[in-house]
Amino acid sequence: MLGWELPPHNSGGLGVACYHLSKALALKGTSIDFVVPYSAPHDDIDFMNVHHATSLSPLHKFGMGAYDSSFIAQTINRDGVQGLTSIRDIQAQYGRFVEDFAQNNDFDAIHAHDWLTMEAGMKAKEISNKPLIVHVHATEFDRAGGSTGNPLVHEIEYQGLIMADRIFAVSEITKQIIVERYNIPADKIEVVYNAIDTLSFDANYRYDGRTYRYLEGLKQEGYTVISAITRLTIQKGLGNLVRALARAVEKYDRIVLLLAGDGEQRDELIQLASDLGISDKVFFTGFVRGKQWRDAYIVSDIFVLSSISEPFGLTALEAAHHDNALIITKQSGVGEVLHSIFRYDFWDVDRLADQLVGIATSPALKESLRRNVTNEYARISWYDVAHQCMSAYSSVRPVEVFA
Amino acid sequence: MSKRGITLYLHVHQPYRVRNYTVFDASIDHNYFNDTDSQSNHNNERILNKVADKSYRPMNALLEKLLATHPDFKVSLSITGTFIEQAEAWAPDVLESFKRLVNTGRVEIVSETYYHSLAFFYSRTEFERQVEAHKAKVREVFGVETSVFRNTELSYNDELAQWAEQYGFKGVLAEGWDPVLEWRSPNFVYSPEGTENISLLLKNYKLSDDLAFRFSNRAWEEWPLTVDKYNSWIEASIQDQPLINLFMDYETFGEHQWEDTGIFTFFEEFVERWLSNPDNTFYTVSEAIEAHKPVGKLSMPYTVTWADSERDLTAWLGNSMQQEAMRHIYSMEDDIVRSGDGELIADWRKLQTSDHAYYMCTKWFTDGDVHAYFSPYSSPYDAFLYYLNAIRDVRWRLHEDHKTGGLGG
Numbered sequence: 001m002l003g004w005e006l007p008p009h010n011s012g013g014l015g016v017a018c019y020h021l022s023k024a025l026a027l028k029g030t031s032i033d034f035v036v037p038y039s040a041p042h043d044d045i046d047f048m049n050v051h052h053a054t055s056l057s058p059l060h061k062f063g064m065g066a067y068d069s070s071f072i073a074q075t076i077n078r079d080g081v082q083g084l085t086s087i088r089d090i091q092a093q094y095g096r097f098v099e100d101f102a103q104n105n106d107f108d109a110i111h112a113h114d115w116l117t118m119e120a121g122m123k124a125k126e127i128s129n130k131p132l133i134v135h136v137h138a139t140e141f142d143r144a145g146g147s148t149g150n151p152l153v154h155e156i157e158y159q160g161l162i163m164a165d166r167i168f169a170v171s172e173i174t175k176q177i178i179v180e181r182y183n184i185p186a187d188k189i190e191v192v193y194n195a196i197d198t199l200s201f202d203a204n205y206r207y208d209g210r211t212y213r214y215l216e217g218l219k220q221e222g223y224t225v226i227s228a229i230t231r232l233t234i235q236k237g238l239g240n241l242v243r244a245l246a247r248a249v250e251k252y253d254r255i256v257l258l259l260a261g262d263g264e265q266r267d268e269l270i271q272l273a274s275d276l277g278i279s280d281k282v283f284f285t286g287f288v289r290g291k292q293w294r295d296a297y298i299v300s301d302i303f304v305l306s307s308i309s310e311p312f313g314l315t316a317l318e319a320a321h322h323d324n325a326l327i328i329t330k331q332s333g334v335g336e337v338l339h340s341i342f343r344y345d346f347w348d349v350d351r352l353a354d355q356l357v358g359i360a361t362s363p364a365l366k367e368s369l370r371r372n373v374t375n376e377y378a379r380i381s382w383y384d385v386a387h388q389c390m391s392a393y394s395s396v397r398p399v400e401v402f403a
Numbered sequence: 404m405s406k407r408g409i410t411l412y413l414h415v416h417q418p419y420r421v422r423n424y425t426v427f428d429a430s431i432d433h434n435y436f437n438d439t440d441s442q443s444n445h446n447n448e449r450i451l452n453k454v455a456d457k458s459y460r461p462m463n464a465l466l467e468k469l470l471a472t473h474p475d476f477k478v479s480l481s482i483t484g485t486f487i488e489q490a491e492a493w494a495p496d497v498l499e500s501f502k503r504l505v506n507t508g509r510v511e512i513v514s515e516t517y518y519h520s521l522a523f524f525y526s527r528t529e530f531e532r533q534v535e536a537h538k539a540k541v542r543e544v545f546g547v548e549t550s551v552f553r554n555t556e557l558s559y560n561d562e563l564a565q566w567a568e569q570y571g572f573k574g575v576l577a578e579g580w581d582p583v584l585e586w587r588s589p590n591f592v593y594s595p596e597g598t599e600n601i602s603l604l605l606k607n608y609k610l611s612d613d614l615a616f617r618f619s620n621r622a623w624e625e626w627p628l629t630v631d632k633y634n635s636w637i638e639a640s641i642q643d644q645p646l647i648n649l650f651m652d653y654e655t656f657g658e659h660q661w662e663d664t665g666i667f668t669f670f671e672e673f674v675e676r677w678l679s680n681p682d683n684t685f686y687t688v689s690e691a692i693e694a695h696k697p698v699g700k701l702s703m704p705y706t707v708t709w710a711d712s713e714r715d716l717t718a719w720l721g722n723s724m725q726q727e728a729m730r731h732i733y734s735m736e737d738d739i740v741r742s743g744d745g746e747l748i749a750d751w752r753k754l755q756t757s758d759h760a761y762y763m764c765t766k767w768f769t770d771g772d773v774h775a776y777f778s779p780y781s782s783p784y785d786a787f788l789y790y791l792n793a794i795r796d797v798r799w800r801l802h803e804d805h806k807t808g809g810l811g812g
Contacts, residue, residue, distance in 0.1 A: 214796075214810065274727045
């Protein structure tokens with residue numbers, strides 16, 4: 001298994017998905033060697049072997065998350081000048097480690113997650129002649145949020161998808177992007193949804209209503225709390241969410257928005273809320289973790305996933321687990337596995353506003369959405385995902401592309 | 404015939420800066436202004452002591468010396484209520500030195516709002532309460548009455564002059580801004596439009612800003628500014644005219660212009676030079692008004708301030724965050740005042756201090772440089788969020804303790 005991060009050294013959902021997928025696979029008897037590009041203890045992982053391809057500390061300390069490829073253009077020309085600082089350098093060292101590993105170890109399949117590890121996956125396939133499964137959690141088109149993205153990353157993704165013997169896409173939306181933007185035959189791609197491991201939530205957690213006491217006070221006054229728990233970045237479509245809030249407030253003003261997270265778009269969103277005259281209806285928390293993060297889901301009544309392009313969107317399942325009514329853009333993959341939700345096109349501010357007012361003013365609607373989605377998210381399990389992966393491992397045979 | 408005089412007026416002020424007050428503090432911790440981190444840029448006690456060492460202590464010592472040496476030396480001061488409170492708590496020696504200055508009888512205290520607020524533009528009743536509170540504080544601390552008014556940031560329009568006349572002031576201060584004055588000189592006393600018994604003193608902004616803003620600027624073609632040069636400019640400006648009004652922040656001396664720029668020595672030598680001519684003197688603001696009849700009417704229908712190249716309120720109210728902040732704070736007035744809760748009312752008023760809005764300014768170009776220097780926050784957006792969270796907590800206290808107002812505003 002070739003991945004870029006595992007909790008707690010993750011910058012987002014990719015690491016979480018890799019962790020739970022591996023754990024479920026291991027419980028079904030799969031033996032896994034998981035390669036990460038950094039050195040850090042993973043003491044809580046005893047179900048697989050974690051290998052460290054470099055001696056670097058976890059990546060987010062270098063500001064190199066799994067989600068941002070924009071820095072490559074700035075750092076790629078400096079190869080060697082500053083030593084192991086650019087992500088391309090780290091990928092190269094990661095690739096050499098995987099090469100060595102493939103030469104000296106036996107395994108049945110190679111499972112590579114996203115463009116970051118695709119080159120290493122191709123090398124391992126070349127050396128071992130074992131099937132390569134490329135697992136796409138996000139493409140460069142998603143990360144670019146509407147702009148063109150990095151051509152080098154597109155090229156690596158294209159090669160990886162061509163060389164793969166099987167492709168896992170985390171949603172139909174992602175599958176469509178792979179087919180349409182990379183011209184990959186649809187029958188080579190299998191949709192493998194993410195799941196949620198509700199047992200992973202801290203069992204000792206208790207909600208005491210103190211973290212967001214002000215919001216609890218507003219709820220006492222009949223307010224509905226809408227939330228987005230996310231990085232504040234263009235891809236997430238939060239500008240339209242704030243605009244929709246302003247539209248909704250014109251009709252019904254007992255609603256507020258909790259924006260839990262941080263990111264480069266924060267100042268712009270603060271300014272936007274002020275321009276629209278709703279600054280005191282938007283609550284900016286900054287980056288939240290632990291109890292503040294968990295409490296944000298609980299204080300919230302309606303969770304909105306407003307992404308412009310979201311391959312999956314695990315936060316929606318987390319929100320469902322914490323009893324939220326969900327509104328999800330049609331451009332978010334998680335919407336494919338849930339039915340008791342509202343959906344809208346990411347640009348459709350009026351429609352979102354209408355849905356917000358509808359839920360906020362109808363207790364019956366809110367309760368139905370909450371209750372029914374609970375039954376839906378609970379059906380999605382990592383064990384089913386693992387089962388699907390194992391079928392692929394045993395059935396896919398490598399195409400002789402290097403002959 | 405009366406002597407040629409300089410009216411030196413210095414503005415003394417410190418705000419209660421809001422600490423990094425988050426969403427998680429609102430409704431839990433009602434302390435907005437007291438940063439427990441002693442090294443923080445929002446630690447008001449630390450800042451007061453820093454400025455006291457750099458400015459208030461050495462400058463007051465110099466003013467005392469000049470008053471003792473030169474019987475004709477005079478100065479006028481406006482000292483905000485928020486400054487007096489901070490000095491009482493953290494630098495009582497500084498307040499004592501101000502009292503000694505006032506006791507000479509040659510230092511006049513100028514009236515203004517206690518909280519250095521923009522209340523005039525939002526609520527006339529709240530504005531008058533703050534003027535009255537300031538008068539009472541000045542009476543209590545210095546034992547004197549005020550008779551000349553200046554509004555926050557020298558903001559002024561015809562309506563303010565009309566209000567000040569009705570309130571009983573005999574004078575009011577404003578910026579001597581060229582686009583308003585046109586061919587006229589700021590070196591005369593004027594009569595505000597729509598008034599009969601109140602006089603208007605105008606800041607000579609060129610000669611004031613030479614000290615306040617340009618004195619230590621090495622890129623300025625006139626740097627270094629010598630006493631000879633400055634005196635020659637004053638002489639040229641005052642020729643055939645009665646007055647030079649030098650209005651500036653008190654903190655010009657020692658904080659904006661550090662001691663090592665030579666500002667204290669310059670000032671001491673300049674006062675000596677000016678008074679070495681027997682035709683010259685200094686006026687307090689009241690004396691300047693008594694000594695000179697208005698030469699004509701002057702109208703400023705639109706608000707003029709002493710700030711930035713626009714001389715307007717855009718540094719405080721120019722963007723939507725600032726407008727939102729002020730809208731929220733003043734919308735609570737009735738409920739707050741009715742609550743009768745002294746602490747709550749005081750906190751609400753401390754949040755009216757114009758500096759809070761100034762920190763939210765996003766004019767980052769030529770003027771923005773000044774704003775960045777005077778802001779304790781890493782960005783205007785941070786300043787806005789902390790302020791908004793404090794507003795929320797004020798709403799919370801109204802709601803919880805007094806059962807009035809809604810948390811949603």
